[in-house]
Amino acid sequence: MWVDRFNPFLLLITCLLSFNLFAATTEPQPQPAAPEVFDIGVDHVKVLESAGSKLYLGTSDGFYILDILTNDALLLDYDNGLISKSIHSVTQDPDGKTLWLGTYGGGLAKLVMQGGMPKTEIYNVRHGLNDSFVYDVEFDKAGNMWIGTWSGANMVSGDINKRANWTKYTVENTNKGLSDDWVYAVEIDSKQRIWFGTEVGVSLLEGEKWKKWDHNDGLGAGIDIVRKDVHDVKTALRGDHHETQISAQTAPGANYNYNPNYVVSMELGPKENLWVGTWGGGLSLFDVKSETFTNYTTRDGLPSNFVLALQFDKEGVLWIGTIKGLASFDGKTIKQHYQYAGLLSRFVYSMTFSDDGSFWVGGRKGVTRIPTAANE
């Protein structure tokens, strides 16, 4: 069922008020068989997170909280204390009450809902944050917060308001243990090892020891394998700000439109192997025990070798978002799904599964809700 696009102007003037996405739908409806499309008029939906009956949408135009039972939505932006409306990560605090938003240029936002209204606090460079560009936030079992930024990583242990509790990790102060200061993804395994996805490969922090891997170790498919699928994506997604990183690349043939070292997405699998989505180098599986990579590309059935998002479902199937649509991988076969139909765009930036069994896919303009059975 396609829904009317709700007016961004209306959102601006009612951003503090809950409202209904479906004008005619006030009661919870039976699960539809076909995908539902929520065109909210944003440039892109970068991140999706599910929490009970709530769906959190981090977009280029603000942070949305959607009640998936009623379709009521709340938009938070500048009027709610955010400095940047471009949200790159949404993380639920272990305390169950707090949300942490990583923003593009506006630092780290702490959101605590109080009586339906958010209380926002911003953490930035003066608090100890490396950079006001925050790409990922994760918590380890001890409650330490790990943050990926454009100037290295941070770890916050204890009271976040005390600067002494912030630790910085950069290429320089780790003696090049961290592959690159542009940290896009953080993952923490059951052994509490910290994995960092950067623009120059993957790094691992185990205790105080660093290890790192890049294309020379097998990360991302070689240019000879993907050459025919490399095309001009710079204008669509990248910018000149990546130019400085090209010189740091170790991969032969690396340029703006092909960089197998560039970790765009990263996810630990059920067996705790690391799955890495690269920029033009396809999907990489890193076997943590043997420390070897296996690469999957369009030759294996991927819609594209530019892998923007990764998400496992409860059956252990990996869902893969690319710049040319959606695929799934059950460990044996890669299948393409809804390459165009049902999705708002070919670009799949984000995915999540909600408790009601819906599969949510974020792309350009908005988000699509796919009933799980419809995936088959």
Add this chain to the structure above:
Amino acid sequence: MNKITPLLFVTLLLIPPMVASADLQESLQNGKKIYHDYCSVCHGDKGDGQSFVRNVIKIPPLDFTDKKLVDQFSVERMRWAILLGKPGTAMPSWRFDLTALQISDVITYIQKELMGLELEEPVSPEAAIYK
């Protein structure tokens, strides 16, 4: 000796400007690196505020090349902004990351190369704000 004295006098006259120029060059070089490491991501490579982040932050980054705003960009005002940030905007405080000398170097670079002001000497790191 009489013939040499005027030459020595002229040489001595030339020395101070040459020293100042070397200081300025060094400051500009340092300031350029600091600008590109810390500032250009928001203010743009050319200082005109044209950057990716411009469209997603609450208050757009300042355009240092806007001649109408030159009077607002006094050294002290810039020093305060860099040191303490601008509350409610994306301009963070760099007080823990940049030294007084680094801040003066980046102001030197912004004023001379981006704002196009005539400078004969680098901006001094000495300022009341540090006392």
